[in-house]
Amino acid sequence: MSERTKQAVLRDRRKRAKNSEASKPTGSSIFFYRFHTSTLVNRKNKDWHLILPDGERVLGASCGDGWAAAVTSRQFLRIFSPGGNQNKIVWLKGEPVTMVGRGELLAVFYHESSPLPDKTQQLGYTLWDAANFRVISRGSVSSLSKGSSLSWVGFSNDLSLMVMDNDGMLSMLITTGEASSDGTYIWEWAPVLDTIGLRKSSDDYHWPVTVHNGKLVCIPLKGGNTYPDANRRPVTTTLGLKMPLAKSVVSKNSALEELSVRSNIALSQKKFLRELDCDSEDLEAEYVALCAQVDKVTLRLYSGMVDSGKLESAFDLVSRLHSEKSYEIAIRLADRHYKLADEVERVKKYKFPDDDDVSNEDYTEYDGGTSNVSHDHSEGTQSKQISPDSRRIDKRHNMLGEPERAENKRLRLK
Incomplete structure (x- = not known):
């Protein structure tokens, strides 16, 4: 936390101490610290601070190019501009799970319903173009293995949304390249790496960090550990993405x-x-x-x-x-x-x-197909077909x- 942010927090605490306990706000505070300033931003006013309504707590936050966002305990998604303007506030379809952002994209994950009897999570997602307040895709997170739960989400360096379950299956949200009736793309989840086959023992685990240039950057863990030791500097490794396709005869x-x-x-x-x-x-x-x-x-x-x-x-x-x-x-x-x-x-x-061929088609369409003038294109046609x-x-x-x-x-x- 910067010195300016600390001073803002202290000033806010002093103001609260002067007031009575009854008037003390109970909502979460959101501090935005700007690392880079533009020509329009005064250095003294480059950071901003907002307080949510009483009883509303921030459960997740992320930021990207031209936006900042937070999900709250009231199932609200709040999107802010870099200057602190409140651009969007919408309901989520369920209790928030996590959120992640990169560039202009924002992905929010939430519970669609209770887990199945085999403990498989039932989650949904919404992919936003947060800079332009536009929904790109929404649907169910169908990429979770049977009996597993979501363990990691992130964007790759080419802005592909990636998820990984606690069973070690890495999946990516892909577009089929086909537009639906309303003109939007159709999106599906595709498995891109199964880390189970890369484990030397059943106690091994790959703790994901990011996906970069077609490789999963992760920290290999042993002994049943599911997260690295914070007291030691972790050693990362890379695993090339490999879709679990059926083996070809050739x-x-x-x-x-x-x-x-x-x-x-x-x-x-x-x-x-x-x-x-x-x-x-x-x-x-x-x-x-x-x-x-x-x-x-x-x-x-x-x-x-x-x-x-x-x-x-x-x-x-x-x-x-x-x-x-x-x-x-x-x-x-x-x-x-x-x-x-x-x-x-x-x-x-x-x-x-x-x-x-294109010019002939254009001429036929313009003439309406009713012209009685015959043209001999046998020489040109013979050379092309x-x-x-x-x-x-x-x-x-x-x-x-x-x-x-x-x-x-x-x-x-x-």
């Missing part, structure tokens, strides 16, 4: 498959953040770079599926690609499988239509040339 592709699924989840999170902050050019650049990285992982998995003859599985991966260049590489990787190459090219043309039979002939001729085969080999991902 063992060499198991790691790539898990990485591909998790990378696409991270890309969906980055897309949501980009739309949340439309003016951020840095997020746009990060999103484009992440798309290229995710496509690279997907193409490596795609190449392995093609080499092993699993063409249907390979075609399923095409929907995970994002750039037109990645689709072109996928077509070249399927040079010996003409049907697969044709299907990938069809998807590519649907997702990235040619400019001539290749039949399966003609593709086979062209491919067979190309495969006879050694330079073409060497070029195709260089394009294969290893």
